[in-house]
Amino acid sequence: MEFQLSFLTGGDVPSLLLSGLVTTVRLFFGAWILGFVVALTLVGLRTIPFAPLTMLVTVFVAYHRNVPTVVQIMVWYFGMPSVLPEPVRLWVNRSDTEFVFALVALGLNVSAYMSEDIRSGLRAIPHTQLEAARSIGLSAFAALRYVTLPQAIRIGLPPLINRTLILFKDTSLAMAIGVAELTYQVKAIENLTFRSFEVFTASTLLYLAASLSLMGIGAWFAKHYPPPYRS
C-alpha cells in the first residue's frame, strides 16, 4: 500500500505509458502545425479590407475562443460525420477517426488564439513601416510577408509560447472521444491496478518534463530571434 513508483516499470505499464506519450506528442505537433498555418492565414485574411471577410474571421475566432474546447472536439467527432453523405460517413467512421478529429478540433481551436497573438504583434509595429514598404513598391502581401509579419511573430513570441504550453495540456481533452493519449492510458492503468497516487504522479512528471522542454525551446527561439526593438 505504500507509495512505490517501481510498479511503473513492470508488466504492461511502461508500454501503455509510452504509447500514450507518443500519441500525446503526435497530437500536439499535428495540432500545433495546423494551428500555426491557419493562424497565419487568418492574420492574412484580416489585413484585406473587405468587411464580410473580416466579419467571417471574427466569427471563426469568437467560436473557437468562447465555446469550451471539449465541446469543439465533440462537435467534430459526432457532428461533422453526420452531415456527410451516408457512404462517406461509413467510410470515415471505420478509419481511425478519433485521432484525426481531435487533431483538427485542437488545431483550429489553437489557431484562433494564435492569430490574435500574432495580430497583437502586428499592432505593435508602427504604421509607417507598412507605408514605407508599400512606397518602395512591395505589394500588400509582400509587405506582410517580408516586413511586418516576421517582426510580429517575434514580438508575439511570449503569448505564442504560452498558447503552445496550453495546447500541450489540452491534448488530454482528446480522451473524451477515446483517443488513447497519456491521460487516457493513465486512467486505464489506475482502473486496472488501483495505484492512483503512483500513476498520477508519473503522469504529472511526464507532462512537466514535456512542458519544461517546450519552455526551453521557446527560450532558445526568443534568444536567437529577438524582437526588432524593445518597448
Added chain:
Amino acid sequence: MNRSRRIHLRPALRTLSGVLLGLCIASGHARADALGDIKQRGKLICGTQSTSVPYAYQDAQTRTFVGYDVDICAAIAKGLGVPLEHKPLSTEARIPELKTGRVDMVAGSMAYLPERAEQVDFSLQYLQGAIRVLVKEKSGIKTLAGLEGHKVCASKGSSSAAIASRVLKKSKVLMLQDVASCYLGLQDDKVDGFTAGELVLKRFEVESQTSGDRTIVLGEPTFVERMGVVVNKGNPELLAAVNNALLELDKSGGLDAIYDKWLGAGSVYKLTRAFKVEPVNLQ
C-alpha cells in the same frame, strides 16, 4: 533571461518534491484500527458511485442517493451497530478517498481483479454481474467470435474496457467517455459492438425497440464480475465485521430483498439472483 528562468525553477521543484512527499505520507498512512475508529466516531462513512443506476444514483424526486450499493452500505452500518454517513464518489476519486481515510469503505460495485486486490482488500461477494456485448440486430453478429476484426466500444475507465481488451483480442476496443457515447457510436455505425455490464445493455436494448436501429444483447458473456466491498489493507477486524454483516444480511433474507428491489422482480431488469455470498476470488 535564461539565467533568471533557471533560478525561478528551483523553488518550483522544491514545492513539487514537497507535494510528492505529502502524497507518500498520505498514501502510506495505514489506519491501524479502522473498526475502532468507526465505533469511536459513532458512524460509518461508506462511499458509493454517484451516477450509477441502479447501484447508486440520485433519485429524481427526493434528491437523495438511493440504489443497491447504498442499501448495502446501510445494511453494513446496521451490522456494525452505527449510523451511516453515505458519501457519493466519482470514479477517479474512489480509491484516493479510501486510501486517505476520508471514507471507511467503498461499495462501488467494483469487480475483483488480482491487481486491484494488491492495493485494497475485498470483502465477500455481495453482487455479481455479467459483462456482455450489445450489437445491432441487422449486423448478424451472434457470438463473441463474430466480433473478430470489428470495433467494440467500452466506457472509459470501466472494467468492461479492461476485460474487453483481454477477451476480445481480435476486435479493436475503442473507449469513449461514457456509455451514452458508446450507444450513440453503435447507432451511428462508428462501432459494431458495445460492451458493458448487462444492466446497462438491457436498458439500451429496450430503448432500441422504440427508436433507432434494433439492438440485441449477445448471450455469451465476456466475463462474470464478482463484486465486493473494498476496504484499506491491514484491517482484518473491519473486514471480518463487514463479511459478518453481509453473511447475516444474506441469512435474514435482507440481501434477497435488496436484490429484488433493484435488480430482480421489483425492477425493470427482472433478473434472478444466482450468486452466493462467498469469497470474490473463487473462480
